[in-house]
Amino acid sequence: MHRLYENEDITVFWDSDRCFHARRCISGAPMVFSFARKPWVDLSKGKNPVIWKTVKLCPSGALDVVYNHGVRVVFEEENLRSAAYDGDRLVGECDYSDDGESFSILHTEVDPEYTGRGIARRLVFRTAEAAEKRKKKIVPVCSYAKAALESKTPGPS
Numbered sequence: 437m438h439r440l441y442e443n444e445d446i447t448v449f450w451d452s453d454r455c456f457h458a459r460r461c462i463s464g465a466p467m468v469f470s471f472a473r474k475p476w477v478d479l480s481k482g483k484n485p486v487i488w489k490t491v492k493l494c495p496s497g498a499l500d501v502v503y504n505h506g507v508r509v510v511f512e513e514e515n516l517r518s519a520a521y522d523g524d525r526l527v528g529e530c531d532y533s534d535d536g537e538s539f540s541i542l543h544t545e546v547d548p549e550y551t552g553r554g555i556a557r558r559l560v561f562r563t564a565e566a567a568e569k570r571k572k573k574i575v576p577v578c579s580y581a582k583a584a585l586e587s588k589t590p591g592p593s
């Protein structure tokens with residue numbers, strides 16, 4: 437399962453397949469991370485430096501975190517994509533097709549001016565999250581998306 441948890445400044449990635457329940461997140465910031473609650477991550481319950489430090493203690497790579505750099509990432513079902521915006525400017529997108537059973541992630545692209553900020557990974561996770569919430573399979577045709585969903589460090593994004 438892939439999820440994103442965001443506040444104004446940071447985005448936390450969660451890949452449940454990688455978690456081996458070492459629970460360092462829960463001991464590091466118990467108000468923010470709790471397996472007894474849904475959603476299990478609530479960024480409003482902690483300060484960003486503490487959340488950041490705690491996420492970086494995760495030994496499995498199930499959790500990761502990036503700064504938002506003022507860029508919003510939204511799922512746009514009507515456009516078959518997730519899109520990244522800096523204000524009104526479109527600065528990245530992750531396109532998919534939907535055959536009714538699965539989302540095929542076809543292409544992920546970020547404006548060269550905005551690379552290196554984790555935006556592509558946020559786009560892929562946002563699309564994967566949307567697929568999972570709709571009980572669809574994910575087929576990562578895009579090589580970047582495949583790497584982002586399987587690895588903690590898919591490369592510059």
Ligand code: SF4
Nearest residue numbers: 455458459460461494
């Ligand atoms: S620290 Fe990482 S591996 Fe441990 S429970 Fe939290 S998410 Fe899972």
